Amino acid sequence: MSNAEKEVLIVGGGIGGVAAALAAAEAGHKTKILEQAPQFGEIGAGIQMGPNAMAVLDRFGVADEISKHAVFPKRLVLKDVYTAKELTALDLGEEFKEKYGFPYIVLHRSDLHRVLVEAAEKNPLxxxxxxxxxxxxxxxxxxxxxxxQRNEKFTGKAVIGADGLWSKTRKYFADDEAICSHYVAYRGTVPIEEISSDASMDDVIMWIGPNLHVVQYPVRKGELYNQVVVFKSNNYKEDSDDWGTPEEMDEVFKGCHPLVENALSFIQRQIRWPMYDREPISNWTKGNFALLGDAAHPMLQYLAQGGCQALEDASCLADMIKVHGENFEKAFQAYQEERMPRTEKVQKSARIWGEIIHAEDPVSILLRNSLLEQTKAKDFEMIDWLYGYKNKVAEKVSN
Incomplete structure (x- = not known):
């Protein structure tokens, strides 16, 4: 079999893995996705897609289909978890869309993943x-x-490890461990009719307080309301599930605003999600082997960029494979050089933003709130580095 006839192998069939397959196929390569689950699907609840991610979804021809399942919020809002005071808001209207080329959307993870998988299934490559x-x-x-696991072998011309936070392919590049932040999340969606009429269906709301927050927004075209409750456990025990329990959640959120108390009453309590990331590493690629998405740069959720960065990876990968053809070693090296500074910045910024929203001492809280209250809804300067990135990638590839 000639090299041109061999496949690109993708380890992992999540959002990043399927996007990587679409990227390789766009560049003209036969691709095989190897997924560990018995069937393709996503767990979790809602996911936020900034315009940087929407640009990639549009590139791969799935943005219109995804939009059928999405909600287009008007604002991102920060509120005090105890007083319900609005601390700041980011306007996601026409000026935002015009500046970044695409809207900000929220949707169910399974809807996003299903559309990507359907696009892959339709692709003959x-x-x-x-x-x-x-x-x-x-x-x-x-x-x-x-x-x-059955000692069966697949041979191809390149392999992309997109197997997530607990990646087995990462071990070829780093002998590191996932880092637990001592925070846990509880997630869930509830029918929209169960939600208080006080809830704004036009906003993504983050209620913030010392070592805790709650995120709320509608999904499925407004049929479901997605809620995520996050808090730092004082009972953290390494290699144990006996911390961050629902009982501790109830205790931690005592005294919060009634709207938040109401949110907690609808949260699924059976599954707790400990929150991990990893330190950035200095290399993701060797020869015809590279990492992508959470396998390369797992990050905390505070900037809502985990899935977005995996999609950016895939788009960059498509560009570099097109430039370098069958020379995957050069393509992967160019991809790494482009992506690594970007994802490292997002990883570190997510940690910092987590510290800001979860501030404990009164002076830090006062300073944070004062700065947030001075930020105007259409002041995009602070987020430009995050959402304006796609144009810079396009410029570098075209030059």
């Missing part, structure tokens, strides 16, 4: 295979080979 726990990756001058 992409095949999808389930029940594949990839244990090893090997490469030589001619090919790469991955081996699954």
């Amino acid at each position: 992409i095949s999808l295979v389930n029940d594949q726990i990839i244990e090893t990756v090997e490469q030589n001058e001619a090919s790469v080979t991955v081996t699954n």
